[in-house]
Amino acid sequence: xxxxxxxxxxxxxxxxxxxxxxxVVVSDPIKDPAALASALDGVDAVLVRSATPVxxxxxxxxxxxxVIGRAGAGVDTIDVDAATARGIAVMNAPDGNTxxxxxxxxxxxxxLARHIPKADxxxxxxxxxxxxxxxxxxxxxxxxxxxxxxxxxxxxxxxxGIGMEVAAYDPFLPPAAAAKGSVPLKTxxxxxxWADIVTLHVPRTKETTNLLSExxxxxxxxxxxxxxxxxxxxxxEAALLKLLDEGHLAGAALDTFVTEPLQADSPLRAxxxxxxxxxLGASTSEAQQAVSTILARQILDFIDTGAVAGCVNLPPLxxxxxxxxxxxxxxxxxxxxxxxxxxxxxxxxxxxxAGRTDALDTRPLTRLLVASLLGTxxxxxxxxxxxxxxxxxxLTVAETLGGxxxxxxxxxxxxxxxxxxSREIEATLHRxxxxxxxxxxxxxxxxxxxxxxxxxEDRPGMIGxxxxxxxxxxxxxxxFALGAAGDGQARAAITIDxxxxxxxxxxxxxxxxxxxxxxx
Ligand SMILES: NC(=O)C1=CN([C@@H]2O[C@H](COP(=O)(O)OP(=O)(O)OC[C@H]3O[C@@H](n4cnc5c(N)ncnc54)[C@H](O)[C@@H]3O)[C@@H](O)[C@H]2O)C=CC1
Ligand SMILES: O=C(O)C(=O)COP(=O)(O)O
Numbered sequence: 136x137x138x139x140x141x142x143x144x145x146x147x148x149x150x151x152x153x154x155x156x157x158x159v160v161v162s163d164p165i166k167d168p169a170a171l172a173s174a175l176d177g178v179d180a181v182l183v184r185s186a187t188p189v190x191x192x193x194x195x196x197x198x199x200x201x202v203i204g205r206a207g208a209g210v211d212t213i214d215v216d217a218a219t220a221r222g223i224a225v226m227n228a229p230d231g232n233t234x235x236x237x238x239x240x241x242x243x244x245x246x247l248a249r250h251i252p253k254a255d256x257x258x259x260x261x262x263x264x265x266x267x268x269x270x271x272x273x274x275x276x277x278x279x280x281x282x283x284x285x286x287x288x289x290x291x292x293x294x295x296g297i298g299m300e301v302a303a304y305d306p307f308l309p310p311a312a313a314a315k316g317s318v319p320l321k322t323x324x325x326x327x328x329w330a331d332i333v334t335l336h337v338p339r340t341k342e343t344t345n346l347l348s349e350x351x352x353x354x355x356x357x358x359x360x361x362x363x364x365x366x367x368x369x370x371x372e373a374a375l376l377k378l379l380d381e382g383h384l385a386g387a388a389l390d391t392f393v394t395e396p397l398q399a400d401s402p403l404r405a406x407x408x409x410x411x412x413x414x415l416g417a418s419t420s421e422a423q424q425a426v427s428t429i430l431a432r433q434i435l436d437f438i439d440t441g442a443v444a445g446c447v448n449l450p451p452l453x454x455x456x457x458x459x460x461x462x463x464x465x466x467x468x469x470x471x472x473x474x475x476x477x478x479x480x481x482x483x484x485x486x487x488x489a490g491r492t493d494a495l496d497t498r499p500l501t502r503l504l505v506a507s508l509l510g511t512x513x514x515x516x517x518x519x520x521x522x523x524x525x526x527x528x529x530l531t532v533a534e535t536l537g538g539x540x541x542x543x544x545x546x547x548x549x550x551x552x553x554x555x556x557s558r559e560i561e562a563t564l565h566r567x568x569x570x571x572x573x574x575x576x577x578x579x580x581x582x583x584x585x586x587x588x589x590x591x592e593d594r595p596g597m598i599g600x601x602x603x604x605x606x607x608x609x610x611x612x613x614x615f616a617l618g619a620a621g622d623g624q625a626r627a628a629i630t631i632d633x634x635x636x637x638x639x640x641x642x643x644x645x646x647x648x649x650x651x652x653x654x655x
Contacts, residue, residue, distance in 0.1 A: 136438070137177055137199075141165055142184035144206050145420075148427025155435050168192040175200055180434050182206055182427075183213070185395065185414060191217035198515065202434050206426040207232055207417050208286075209366060210447055211339040219448045222506075222517030226433050226445045229285060231425030232417035237289035239416040240334055240364040243388035244294070246410050247332075247360055248273050253407075274298030279330025281346065282365065283308055283318060287336030291318045302326055327354040332362065339366035349374035357383055364390035364416045372403060379408045390416050441499060448519055456496045466568035467500050469582035470549055470560060471507025473570070476655050477558040478551040481508060484525075485533045487548040490540020501534055504549070543571070573626055576618040580628035584613070586655050587635065592648040593625040600646055605631065608639035624650065 137158040140149055149159050160178075164186035165171040171193035175181060180202040183189060189203050191214045200223050203213055208229035218225050246252055249270040257264030278294045280287045283305040291301045295317070302319045304326040313320055321329060333355055337343045347361060347370040355361070361384060363370045372393055378384045388410040389403065395414055403409055417426070429445070436442040441464065442457035443449050452460070474481065486504065488497050502518035505525050510516040516524050525532050540546040543563045550559045561572035562582065570582050580586050591597050598615060605612060614630040635643070635654060644652045 136179045138180045138182060138434075139174055139178045140182045141187040142182075142206075144182045144184070145423040145427035147424050148182070148206065148429075148431035151428060151431040151435060155439075172196060179438070180204060182430065184417075185209065185212055187212070189213040189218070194218060194221055194223060197221070197223070201517075202226060202437065204228075204430045204434050206423075206430050208236070209338055211366060215447060219520055219523065222515050222520040224437065224443075224449055224519050225447045226430060226437070227447060228426040228429040228433070228445055231427075231429045232419075232422035233285040233289055235419040235422035236286045236336075236364060236416040237293060238419075239390060239412070240286070240290050240336070240362055241293050241297075243362050243364060243390065243410060243412070244273060244278075244332060244334070247362070247386050247388050252410050276300070276331045277302070277329055279304070279321075279326040279333045280318070281305070281323070281326070281333065281335045282337030283312075283316070283320075284336060286365070287334075288316070288318070290334060290336060302329060323351070324354060327351060328356065330355065330359065332360040334362040335365040335369050337365055337369065339368050344368050345371050347371060347375075349377065352378050353383060355384065358385045360385055361387040362389075363387070364412075367392040367395060376402055376406060379406060384408070386410070388412075390414055443499075450498050452496060452499055456494070457499075459494050460496060460499055462564055463500055464503055465583060466547070466562060466564060467503040468507045469568055470547070470562055470570075471504045471510070473560060473582050473655055474504075474549060474551045474558070475508050476653060477560070478553045478556050481530055481551045481553040483531045483533075483550075483552040484508065485535070485550045487535040487538060487550075488545070489538040489548060490543055490545040492536050492545070495545070497534060497536065501532065505530075505532055508551070546571075570628070573628070574620075576620050576626045578616040578618040578626055578628045580614065580616055580630050582655070584630045585632070585634050587627075587629040587631060587643075588653045588655060589627040589629060590620075590650040590652075591625055591627065592650065593619055593623055594648060597625070597648050598627075601627075601629070601643060601649070604639070604643055604646065605629070605635070608635055608642075610635055610639075 138152050139160045139162060141162045142164050152159050162174060165174055168190045175197040177199055179199055182204045184206050194200060194217060202224045203218055205213060205227040208227055210225060210227055213225055215225050250268040254264055254268050274297060277300045280291050280301060280303040283303040291303060294301050302321050304321055304323045349371055352374060361370060375387055386408045390412045391414050403411060433445045440457045441461060442454045443452040486501055499518060502521045506516045506518050506521035509524055545563060547562045559574050560570055562570045568581055568583055570580050602612060611632040612629060613632055616628045618626050620626050640654060643649060
């Protein structure tokens, strides 16, 4: 397995990959999508920070890539939709840098309040720049937090600790979190009119782009301040310069920019009321160590056990739940392949998880079954894109939980329909993966083995005739399971030690009494 680590990923996380036997390739940021595409050749996982954009073009031919890992919080530099469509999991590690980002925002508040950068620059230039650098106290001032998630809530807590009044705007806060929080919530208009300093802690999305537009910044009290240590593009940079020039805003501090690195000739660099840092929010050794190790563990667990944590395009699956469903995974893949052979153009799939269903998270099982059912048709289908791909291809997927397990601890009943056909497979785990019934007829076989499925006239001599033809083809029978279908026909599942070639298959199909024969 191979991981490509771009953008300066802390070595502690990379060591976990090396310990697990992975090849680790370390790279500087790769800005060019074509260059990233070629660097991704043969790569199973790629790790990035904010410098390397992972675009649709970069991953279009990444046939081995299973995970894009963001060693940090914001996934706005990753084309998550394109990754999902290609069946690639996208993971991040937002808990690892919350403190670092929050402390950076607080640092910027102090830097603004006490002119620290100007004071320092003057001192370094041989001056004693005391006059003109009178600041203001943060205690008693009003801080308006936009986005009360991990970082916003941490900033709020720290700001309360230094005696600031704090309120927030976050329309997506879960009601429980809003109810127990010590930070009053306001509408955006109320917050902007109330705050002395507005600080942003939202992700960059279509909705949050230019959240602080010219009109919104005008709604901040004259003499107010803006801090953006969240994402470039949340603040309209041109409008900010205008409002600083007009004197409507007294100052602003930016850690993140529309274009990064910021252009050398950007007018932002020259503005005396602006404090700039080069996207340093997450740049503490603690945060980098944390995000790299959290992310590495998430990716290694996902690949090794199927456990899902910190994934933005798959539902979570705890290690315990992964252990519970793990043994069923090979069965789901095999049943998907079998179902695809029985009904090549499926339009409806109904899965019943019967018997004991407690502690069974069926989501990864259903996704894998669907991926395997569709995967044989074309393209790259994985549990990440299986359900979307099913919807796109007109396959309805339904699931029933519970019901009689027919004496089995757990029994899977899979009905596939399409093209006028309707087939039913019942399967379980019993000394390995086992199909126990096909279309209601009791025949047992291992769906992972080489199997011939036969429908034949229910008359004496059939086993012998087919058996000797297989013998003549040099194929050994491992198991011959036969069940009467009740209509003068029988069904057989013949487990064999190797695949039968086409010529011998044709000969078997031509055997009198054989009504149909399929190799799976
Ligand atoms: N400067 C830096 O180095 C760093 C920047 N960040 C940025 O900070 C962002 C937030 O990180 P976390 O707090 O960990 O994420 P989070 O997901 O815990 O919090 C984001 C909050 O924003 C809220 N939100 C979303 N859309 C909103 C909208 N339109 N208006 C108001 N609130 C909205 C959400 O409800 C959520 O509570 C990241 O997405 C990233 O862009 C994160 C780490 C470091
Ligand atoms: O985690 C985030 O969202 C960040 O913005 C941190 O960016 P970085 O990893 O320092 O390039």
